[in-house]
Amino acid sequence: EVQLLESGGGLVQPGGSLRLSCAASGFTFSSYAMSWVRQAPGKGLEWVSGISGSGHTTYKADSVKGRFTISRDNSENTLYLQMNSLRAEDTAVYYCAKVFDYTDSFDYWGQGTLVTVSS
Amino acid sequence: QSALTQPASVSGSPGQSITISCTGTSSDVGSYNLVSWYQQHPGKAPELMIYEVSKRPSGVSNRFSGSKSGNTASLTISGFQAADEADYYCCSYAGSRTYVFGTGTKVTVL
Numbered sequence: 619e620v621q622l623l624e625s626g627g628g629l630v631q632p633g634g635s636l637r638l639s640c641a642a643s644g645f646t647f648s649s650y651a652m653s654w655v656r657q658a659p660g661k662g663l664e665w666v667s668g669i670s671g672s673g674h675t676t677y678k679a680d681s682v683k684g685r686f687t688i689s690r691d692n693s694e695n696t697l698y699l700q701m702n703s704l705r706a707e708d709t710a711v712y713y714c715a716k717v718f719d720y721t722d723s724f725d726y727w728g729q730g731t732l733v734t735v736s737s
Numbered sequence: 738q739s740a741l742t743q744p745a746s747v748s749g750s751p752g753q754s755i756t757i758s759c760t761g762t763s764s765d766v767g768s769y770n771l772v773s774w775y776q777q778h779p780g781k782a783p784e785l786m787i788y789e790v791s792k793r794p795s796g797v798s799n800r801f802s803g804s805k806s807g808n809t810a811s812l813t814i815s816g817f818q819a820a821d822e823a824d825y826y827c828c829s830y831a832g833s834r835t836y837v838f839g840t841g842t843k844v845t846v847l
Binding site: 679 | 738740769771773775777782783784785788789792794826828830833834835836837838839840841
């Protein structure tokens with residue numbers, strides 16, 4: 619059974635940093651691209667960043683370029699999102715999501731972790 | 738990258754068919770047959786319902802179907818049930834390994 623379990627969310631001040639983790643199990647982690655998707659309170663979904671299965675290639679939304687870095691440790695089956703220079707508008711539930719083969723869709727999602735940026 | 742446009746809400750009676758539209762541009766929806774749809778119940782993670790415009794993942798009811806014409810994709814729920822009440826989001830590949838989601842549609846039972 620595929621499982622994705624996010625952790626690392628919490629309250630952080632504007633300008634601060636936070637690192638999210640997503641522990642994956644139930645599939646060959648290194649064979650699949652992964653993404654982070656966020657959802658501000660009461661708002662819609664926003665794709666944040668993606669990474670290839672090998673970890674060699676990463677992609678980001680314009681809204682987080684220069685501030686967020688996605689990475690993965692295939693030996694630990696874990697996906698990360700390093701978030702720096704956090705802003706109030708980054709407040710959201712952050713989901714990690716597995717890319718469904720080569721369909722450019724997301725077939726498994728974690729339960730999400732809440733990041734609150736506030737002073 | 739601007740969000741794809743969806744109606745804020747759609748309502749339907751049990752047994753009816755309802756359709757949710759998702760309008761993008763020639764840079765996303767119009768350029769790729771890579772539109773997916775997600776169902777999200779309150780407090781839950783999204784669930785994949787349709788991928789590559791019209792394909793259903795294993796386990797998803799055949800009451801859900803997808804289509805696309807030009808820059809607009811659509812999700813149709815036939816035989817609408819109370820359990821289908823949820824928020825629905827479309828998503829399109831937007832090039833350079835980036836993605837754009839729709840604004841979301843709240844589907845309710847009349």
